[in-house]
Amino acid sequence: MDEYSEDYEEPDLNEQIFHNNVREQIIFLLLFLLLNLASYGILRYCRRQGREDYYSSDEDEVIVFRISTWMCTFSLAVSIGAVLLLPISIVSNEVLILYPNSYYIKWLNSSLIQGLWNYVFLFSNLSIFVLLPFAYLFTESEGFFGHKKGLKARLYETSTVFCLLGVVVLGFAYVISAVIDQDKSSIQTILNFWSYYLPFLYSCISFLGVLILLVCTPIGFVRLFDVVGGLLIKPRDINEEYDACALEEEYLRSRLRRAQYARTGYKLPPPMTPADDLTRLGNGRLQHELGGRLSRFEFKRKMLDYERNTSFFIRSMSYPTAMLLLIGLTIIVVLLVLQNSISLLIGIRALPLSSKQFTLGVSSLSKLGPFGAAMEIVLIIYLIVTSSIGLYTVPFVNRIIPKYKSTPFSYILANCALLLIISSALPLLSKILGITNFDLLGDFGSIEWLGNFQIVLLYNLSFAAASTLVVANKFTVKVRRELFARLVENYMFLISFVT
Structure with a gap:
C-alpha cells in the first residue's frame, strides 16, 4: 500500500485543464450535432420538393442548393441554441445548487456555460454576416458574362459580390459609429474590424431584434387572446364540425385523384364554391396546392376526432383553463416589467450591461428557489411562443x-x-425586462447600448404599456361573463359527478 502511494502522483494542473477543455469541446460538438439534426429535419419538413431548386436536373444547381441548405441548417441550429441559452443556464445553476458534490454533474460548471454563450455569439455573427448572405447570393448567381458557366463561375461571382457587399456594410458601419461616437471614429479604427466593428454591427442587429420583439410580443398576446377567446365564446358542435371537415377532405382527395389521372388542366368536378381559385392553376401547381390543402384538412380532422373522443369535463375545461393561463402569465410578465422599471428608477437594480463574472452554482437566481427559477423558464418560453x-x-x-x-x-x-435575429435578441429581452436575474455572459453582456439608462427604461415602459392594453382590450365583459359561466358550469358538473 505504501509502495502504491509512493508511485501515485497527483495529476498535473495543466493536464487537468487539458482534459476539462477536451470534455467541454466534446459536449459542445454533441450538442451542436443534435441541433443540426433537428434543424435539418425542420428544413426538410418545410422545403419545397420542386425541380427548380434542390431536385434540378442540373448537377451544379443541385450542389449549389445543397451547400446553401447546409448553411441554412447551421444558422437554424444557432437560432435554436440562442433560444435555449437562458433555460439551460438557469437549470444548470439550480442543479449545481441542489447537488453541489454529485459525481455525475461535475462536468457541469461555469466554464462550460460560458463557452456555450461564447460559441453561440460567435456562430450568430458568422451566420448573420457570412453564411446567410453568401447562401442567398450563391443561389442567385449565374456567373459573370463571358465566362464559362459552371460551379466555379458561380462561386467566383458570389465571392466578388459578397466582398463588395462587405465593403458597403463596413462603410455604413463606419458612418453610423462616427455619428454615434465621434471619439472612436478614425482612420485607424477602420482596420480594427474584429474587435470593434463586428461587435458594433452585432449590437445594431441585436437592437433591431429587440425592437422587433417589442412589436411582435404584444401582437402575439393579441393573437392568443383572440383565438382562445373566440373558442371560449363561440358555441361549437364538434360532431358537425368534424363531418364538415371530413366532407371537405374527401372532396379534395377526389379532386387530387382526378388531377393526377388527367395530367392536364383540371376542370371536373366543379368547385364547391363559385370563386374557387384552383381552377386557374395548371396541373402541376394544382396538384401541389391540392396536396397542401388536403394535408391541412387531414390534420384538422384528426384533431377534431381526438377532441370529440375526450370527456365532456376535459373538453369544456380546456378553453377556460387556457384563458386563465394566458391571463395569469401576461399579468405576471407585466408586473415583473413594472417592478424592473421601478427598480431601475430608484437604483435598486443595475442596468443589464454585465460588468462582473458570474459563477455558476453559488446562489439561486430567485428568492423562491427552484420554484422561482422554474417560473422564469416558463415565462421565457411564453415570450418565445408569443413573439414567434x-x-x-x-x-x-x-x-x-x-x-x-x-x-x-x-x-x-x-x-x-428572421429567426436568427429574434432568437439572438431573446436573452437581451429577458434581461432588459427583468424576467430573469441571470447575467448575460460573454459578449452578449458587453453590448454597449445595454448600458444606456434611457433606452432600457423606455423599452420597459413601452412593453408594459402595450401588454396592459392587450389585457384590457381582449379580456372584455363578454369574455369575462362566458369564462365565469363555464367555470360555474364545470363546478356544478363536478359536484353532481362526485355526489
Missing part, C-alpha cells in the same frame, strides 16, 4: 410562413434570417 406567433402575424411576414413541403428556398432563407 406575433412575428408571423405581421402583414408582410405572414406571406413567408413555412408550409409543409411547399416553402420556396428564398422563403427558407428569409425565415432563417
Whole structure:
C-alpha cells in the first residue's frame, strides 16, 4: 500500500485543464450535432420538393442548393441554441445548487456555460454576416458574362459580390459609429474590424431584434387572446364540425385523384364554391396546392376526432383553463416589467450591461428557489411562443410562413434570417425586462447600448404599456361573463359527478 502511494502522483494542473477543455469541446460538438439534426429535419419538413431548386436536373444547381441548405441548417441550429441559452443556464445553476458534490454533474460548471454563450455569439455573427448572405447570393448567381458557366463561375461571382457587399456594410458601419461616437471614429479604427466593428454591427442587429420583439410580443398576446377567446365564446358542435371537415377532405382527395389521372388542366368536378381559385392553376401547381390543402384538412380532422373522443369535463375545461393561463402569465410578465422599471428608477437594480463574472452554482437566481427559477423558464418560453406567433402575424411576414413541403428556398432563407435575429435578441429581452436575474455572459453582456439608462427604461415602459392594453382590450365583459359561466358550469358538473 505504501509502495502504491509512493508511485501515485497527483495529476498535473495543466493536464487537468487539458482534459476539462477536451470534455467541454466534446459536449459542445454533441450538442451542436443534435441541433443540426433537428434543424435539418425542420428544413426538410418545410422545403419545397420542386425541380427548380434542390431536385434540378442540373448537377451544379443541385450542389449549389445543397451547400446553401447546409448553411441554412447551421444558422437554424444557432437560432435554436440562442433560444435555449437562458433555460439551460438557469437549470444548470439550480442543479449545481441542489447537488453541489454529485459525481455525475461535475462536468457541469461555469466554464462550460460560458463557452456555450461564447460559441453561440460567435456562430450568430458568422451566420448573420457570412453564411446567410453568401447562401442567398450563391443561389442567385449565374456567373459573370463571358465566362464559362459552371460551379466555379458561380462561386467566383458570389465571392466578388459578397466582398463588395462587405465593403458597403463596413462603410455604413463606419458612418453610423462616427455619428454615434465621434471619439472612436478614425482612420485607424477602420482596420480594427474584429474587435470593434463586428461587435458594433452585432449590437445594431441585436437592437433591431429587440425592437422587433417589442412589436411582435404584444401582437402575439393579441393573437392568443383572440383565438382562445373566440373558442371560449363561440358555441361549437364538434360532431358537425368534424363531418364538415371530413366532407371537405374527401372532396379534395377526389379532386387530387382526378388531377393526377388527367395530367392536364383540371376542370371536373366543379368547385364547391363559385370563386374557387384552383381552377386557374395548371396541373402541376394544382396538384401541389391540392396536396397542401388536403394535408391541412387531414390534420384538422384528426384533431377534431381526438377532441370529440375526450370527456365532456376535459373538453369544456380546456378553453377556460387556457384563458386563465394566458391571463395569469401576461399579468405576471407585466408586473415583473413594472417592478424592473421601478427598480431601475430608484437604483435598486443595475442596468443589464454585465460588468462582473458570474459563477455558476453559488446562489439561486430567485428568492423562491427552484420554484422561482422554474417560473422564469416558463415565462421565457411564453415570450418565445408569443413573439414567434406575433412575428408571423405581421402583414408582410405572414406571406413567408413555412408550409409543409411547399416553402420556396428564398422563403427558407428569409425565415432563417428572421429567426436568427429574434432568437439572438431573446436573452437581451429577458434581461432588459427583468424576467430573469441571470447575467448575460460573454459578449452578449458587453453590448454597449445595454448600458444606456434611457433606452432600457423606455423599452420597459413601452412593453408594459402595450401588454396592459392587450389585457384590457381582449379580456372584455363578454369574455369575462362566458369564462365565469363555464367555470360555474364545470363546478356544478363536478359536484353532481362526485355526489
